[in-house]
Amino acid sequence: MIKNNMTLKIGGEAGQGVESSGAGFAKALARGGLHLFGWQDYMSRIRGGHNFFQIKVSDRPLYSHSDEVHLLLALHPETIDRHKDEIATGGGIVYDENLNVDHDYLKEKGIKLFPIPLLKIAEETGTKIMANTAALGATAGITEYDFEHIASVIRDNFVKKGQEVVNTNLEVARRAYDLGRERYAADFDFKLETVKAPARMVINGNHALCLGAVLGGCRFVSAYPMTPATPIIEWMSTHADRYGLVTKHSEDEIAAICMAIGASHAGVRAMTATSGGGFSLMVEALGLAGMTETPLVVVEVQRAGPSTGMPTRTEQGDLLFMIHASQGEFPRIVLAPGSVEECFYAGWRAFNLAEKYQCPVIILSDTFLANSLRTVECRDFNFKSVELDRGELLTEEAVDQLSEGYKRYAITDTGISPRALPGHPNTVFVACSDEHTQDGHFEDEDPDNRIQMVEKRFRKMEVALKEMRTPTLYGPQEAEFTFVGWGSTYGPVRETVDRLNEGGNKANFLHFTDIWPLPEDKISHLLETTNHIIGVESNSTGQFAKFLRTYTGRKIDHQILRYDGQPLSPEYILTKLQVGGGDHG
Amino acid sequence: MIKNNMTLKIGGEAGQGVESSGAGFAKALARGGLHLFGWQDYMSRIRGGHNFFQIKVSDRPLYSHSDEVHLLLALHPETIDRHKDEIATGGGIVYDENLNVDHDYLKEKGIKLFPIPLLKIAEETGTKIMANTAALGATAGITEYDFEHIASVIRDNFVKKGQEVVNTNLEVARRAYDLGRERYAADFDFKLETVKAPARMVINGNHALCLGAVLGGCRFVSAYPMTPATPIIEWMSTHADRYGLVTKHSEDEIAAICMAIGASHAGVRAMTATSGGGFSLMVEALGLAGMTETPLVVVEVQRAGPSTGMPTRTEQGDLLFMIHASQGEFPRIVLAPGSVEECFYAGWRAFNLAEKYQCPVIILSDTFLANSLRTVECRDFNFKSVELDRGELLTEEAVDQLSEGYKRYAITDTGISPRALPGHPNTVFVACSDEHTQDGHFEDEDPDNRIQMVEKRFRKMEVALKEMRTPTLYGPQEAEFTFVGWGSTYGPVRETVDRLNEGGNKANFLHFTDIWPLPEDKISHLLETTNHIIGVESNSTGQFAKFLRTYTGRKIDHQILRYDGQPLSPEYILTKLQVGGGDHG
Amino acid sequence: MANIKDYASPVRSTWCVGCGDYGILNSLKQALVKMDLEPHEVLIVTGIGCGSKLPDYMTVNGYTSLHGRPIPIAQGIHLANHDLKVIVVAGDGDTYGIGGNHFIHALRRNADITIIVQNNAVYGLTKGQYSPTSPKGFPTKTSPPPTGAIEPPVNPIALALAAGATFIARSFSGNPPHLTDMIVAAISHQGCALLDVLQPCVTFNRDHSYDFYRQRVYNVEEEGYDPSNREVAWEKSSEWGDRIPIGILYMVEGKPTYEDQVTTLKSGPLVKQGLRSWGESDYEALEAEFT
């Protein structure tokens, strides 16, 4: 018997409730003190097709999914066709007994079959839409998981629909649970059992980022829907009244970023969120924020490009674009969180950085990170630990005391000019997208003023550099080979390192989250002690590897790149480690 | 006496005709067999302010201006205030005798003063707007240049206004010429004299590019005005009827690039032209061309950024932006011509590359290159040498013969898929911005198809690499130090190398025009034999230096960067060579 | 003779069962056959959205482009080859939201293309946010209660009229014969033609169902409406509620198209003019300009 160490995969058509079932089961697991990593995969369509939700469960913290599946919950036959070969030894399939399934083939492969009259139970007890409830019940039964956790989630999810709906669903779940347990539990080796544990949240990257942002003082979000960033404006909008936000679904992404710039100029912490295509439309205004030194937070949730690409698939294809977007040269900060904790952290830290350095801050996420759920300790999401630092924003009192002409773009040692908000008689000024004087007047010609201004702006980055975080080292100090990754590669690489070290190898891992500006010296120093560096990225050209070479001179020795739209997994990395990966200029 | 080796500078307010006077004098010089380099500097305003036109003359080919001025033609007093300190020993100032001038100061500095009753001559003979004609006449007189060259330009310029206007202008010029010669020629050491020479054109980078493009088969130009790229759509539009072009000044840059993509998709060689800000708006559609494999030529004439920046000033601030613009990864080609000849060449070559590799080609120019005039041998602009290569574009006959289903995105060894134009029954297909199958159907999920398509697209770049030009080496094969430059740094660096070598140093120069894709091996090989590399760029962060390090590992030893909006000059480079230049992240 | 089967596609649609886009797809095919146009004579440009997948579901020249940008792409194609019938098919978000500027300028210049809007008053593909044509108060995740959508909806008919459109029609995807007729009329029109199609989204916009529209739409033609009168059309444009007019709401004939007025195009489609051949006199003229 293998306890609390398995992967469950729920598959079905778009519209069949794969996502809600997966999320529900995940919550039930977390409430039982278990750790999980949940990965959602959906197609770019509204109905039909094939979606799945894969949940890895463990009693230790998880950072990635694995490719092996132990229990497959099939809401339609395609789920079985597509995923049967992922099923591990001893694994099985739960499905409605009326589903048309090629028993012989599956049995031959040694896969256990767990047909259950899901629809029948649902219809007999309630209505047929409760078949998913039945499926969850049956799954819990077969794994002998504590029914109460399933019940508590059902109660929470249906409470708005009234006690009767709750009761019927509970009844449906219970019946399926009992049947599953009775018929199949004895034949299934993978079990789930409640563990005593501190409170944990189940959250994905998008939502973690939202929490960080609102707690970090964000009060204005303007955006235009774009997969996979849409949940950000949606979460913010549905919580706007409650938390005193203003959100605006604007006419396009250009308006979205411009509105955020306007709101920030007026003094409100403002952000926009989009994916690569929408970001492309924001490029001009990004430079405006740079030139006018307006704080701005832009979340870019990458998906597989180029162009419309694969809208629901993952990729880290926009790194170099983010660092170089927009004409001319201006300071910016690029953060690439790699876990939900880091998303939360980036969510509020970005606002501090934006205000301290009066520049745009880009948070670079991706489909995989945005949509993957993980259990995290509530203490790691310590809401009270959020720090607020508005940098050199002049207080009302400070402004009251100003006597001479206020210079919005005063030349200072740090390059940071004390910032006043519009509305006070002592600090009337113009923010100017042309090159300008210290007090914000157009200065399109003077070479000396120009040099001063260019240098002033870049001095800010030298200050910022000091608070950029160097990469985290995971694993032993010394190793035969060192993985280098950034952003969402964190989980899969971390798990890979664990497996390698458990297998007797000596590997470690440098995980980068603060991408730009890059403290070159510190990084070069870190790289000096490495033997063989393996770059891992979800793109086809090894963008981070190029970036690292640009600033440290160090060429990555070997690259593992994935660019098929699928997230990296420990298995993928381990396989590629043996065969060697590809690389395009 | 110094013959045919001097710099003339004409300065005045916007609206006073500085540009037309400068261009006129330049033509007169070229017709006399002289070489010239003309540099225009204007402010971002319509009237007033201060503009100038600086013409360096020689009997050998020139590639740059110099900072020293020998004859200053002042149409308003500010010209004198601003430029008096640039006047070389023995140099002088031509101005209307009624201009208010600080004689004492100027005399003390040893500057020769050549007041002439320009306005009076103009008014007595014709009308006061002919004062500029008088000024040119006087200038020719003082330098004892053959009057006939001035006369021939006057005839050409005014012929449309009728013989009387021509005659009056000739008369004005003649009187001023005689007066200038009589009064001041004896006291002025710098002389201009006709030289026998083959026919030469006087042309700037923007127009050279237009010529290359039209001769290269460009028939469609959609653009939105933006300094300094506007003259491209203007030249194309004013010549549209004559040369059978369709041009469209569209509602914005997004429409401009989309129209060009549409026209190209339908089979017409199409381009758009803009500056950095407009390009920022084109970023999303650039990726569309990449994904749908639509040939496209985009001209980006850089100006000083970020954002609106200094609209009429020069900078090379957009290099890394061009190489990385747009989400996701796709093939593109970036060319950065450095002289008017190279602009001409890039103008037609870009269309061949775009069609051969079915991808966007960006021509990166800048204010300095776009606006600087040079004399070039007509034979170097050999119109007949233009080659047309439409790559794997299927002919009507080839398409007639197709039997099976045509695959627009067929997987091939070269990555290049034979391209058919819409309109034939045998090749009906859909161009698709989502990831797609070989026949253009949406394929947003399949990992194998994805890998094939990503690799197919990038294989095109491997083929293209073979025809990318390695940098030109100027100067001796072996040298103590090697300058590395790209695009418009060409002229100033070349002149610098000449001066250094004349002065007993040993310097040479690697000039890059084909930026991307970069044949890494060949370049690394070239760099191996260099001792000390000095990077020269018109930006503040040394973008090309970073780029070179990324792909060759070679770190540039010393950088000379200019980022005050002014073009590089040999004097600037030589001065910085002594003191050492700055460098920001 | 064009045949409906020529337009069939091997690809299975991903649209929801009951989606109004099926009606548009079918009527479009019908209309093309009616006009005796073959797939290679037509080019359909779409944006990004549920409906914009349409070219994949028929056999026809197509360009599935960017969200908001099919209109300028279509204009470029048509300027390069005006032998093709160029039709834009795109969503309400695509056309009246992000693409609004191209929309008004294409109409103003009377570009000789047809614009068919799949107007479901919602963002379908991104799963149900409010769109520029969603009614005030429409609750979605980007316009949650209590207010729902704050903005009143765009009025595409009025906007097109104000932009200078020469053909404006509305139809309903639940009325295939009418829709087919309107598509034929729109494509036949010389100049920029707007056809706004009421398209039920059965998944994200239950308010604007087939029933909702069936109870409300009426054919203006049956009421002797005169589409040539701009004042009347203006009044008609604001009719929306218990009665929703469908049919040709405004049409003026004989106005020159943009393409008609481009000198170079008088010698035929640009692409058929090939790469221009250059003669000595051209070379001389070019050189003369710069010597």
Place this chain on the structure above:
Amino acid sequence: MANIKDYASPVRSTWCVGCGDYGILNSLKQALVKMDLEPHEVLIVTGIGCGSKLPDYMTVNGYTSLHGRPIPIAQGIHLANHDLKVIVVAGDGDTYGIGGNHFIHALRRNADITIIVQNNAVYGLTKGQYSPTSPKGFPTKTSPPPTGAIEPPVNPIALALAAGATFIARSFSGNPPHLTDMIVAAISHQGCALLDVLQPCVTFNRDHSYDFYRQRVYNVEEEGYDPSNREVAWEKSSEWGDRIPIGILYMVEGKPTYEDQVTTLKSGPLVKQGLRSWGESDYEALEAEFT
């Protein structure tokens, strides 16, 4: 009391002598003083163009932004601080050309900002290309003879009306008293106000000179015009030729502004609400959502 001198700027204008932008600048200052607004209570957002340099020539809060984008920036500012009077001043290219989409959507949502358009029917700053309001046939370097500009001009009044504007006026920079009144009226209006100002560009558009307009403009108010009637306004919107109407062409009062309807803003300007303070119950609610 606000004083005209408070609005003076140390910067010398770069506009051409005689440019119509001077009249707009002067009347704008007059209007602000008349309304007793001080420079710090006002924020002027401009685009890029000759006229968009205006904030540099007065002392006032300003944001000189991007070509075509002042309208969304202004909306963001006003949503964040609705105590400020937020005024967009921008060219015809800026507003009706590249920025056309923001224009129609700001009007539709009745954002509480004022939009003053320096309409010189040409691109001034880029030296004389045709603009969206240039007349058909207008010859420029991007619309050379024989055809000149092919497109008929945009009709901003009609477009605004169709977009759902609640205030539309036109004035002439050669008539300062009228212009001042119109600016006062536009700023005073609750909701999105469009003021199109006929602005002679003496350098690049000689056709639309002061004289041209002086001979044609007439004040609708003097003819007893009723600006509250949308049908009449529609008719008026197409009057352009020997007679050009100026004045308030359409106005509807009492329609809620966008800002009025945003729940969070009922507690006062967002910026004055500060960074929200978080209590235990908030933390619990947030946590509960994810546990």
